[in-house]
Amino acid sequence: MTDEEYTIADEIVARARIHAREVCDAHELAIDRDALEWTVSERARRRAGACRWHPDRGAATIVLARRAYEAYDWSEFAAIVRHELVHAWEFQQFGESGHGPRFRDRAAALDAPRHCRSFSEPRYVLRCRDGNCEWEATRHRASKPVKAPDRYRCGVCGGAYEVEHVASGRTWSTASGYGGAKAALGAEW
Secondary structure, eight states: OOOOGGGGHHHHHHHHHHHHHHHHHHHTTOOGGEEEEEEESSSSSSSSSEEEETTTTEEEEEEHHHHHHHSSOHHHHHHHHHHHHHHHHHHHSSOOOOOHHHHHHHHTTTTOOSSSOOOOOSSSEEEEEEEEEEOOOEESOOOOOHOOOOOOTTTTOOOOOEEEEETTTESSSSHHHHHHHHHHHHGOO
């Protein structure tokens, strides 16, 4: 491979593999690295990493987001690699993985976060309409609560909420309001 053929994805995978080897050796994390695959997502906008289990092959694939690599400094990105390594370890050892007590214990030992900070701006913000409540949540996709906010309630007080399209500032609190905002914005949606 020449220098011209070397891509940012190659760099991400190379650095992640080196870090994984160091982490596994230093913490005696029993991962079969031969059954560990790596890939880079060019599309991911909110998830910095993921670990997919292939039980038929006994292999785990760690997917790392290019945008997260570009947004974080190395120490923060390396923590994401450690987070995904814990998932790979759980899959290989137990055939399943989550964010429960076993995960939390192993992640703490590796100084891996349970969740990562967002590396992209949300497309929508959900906000409670009750003036005494400060609840808000963000979304990157037009999920059901974004499309039909009148069917859902605030995560704190149970009151109604509204949705804001961040780029335009347009808000709605009903399914028809969502449709109207989308139609009004057209190509800017």
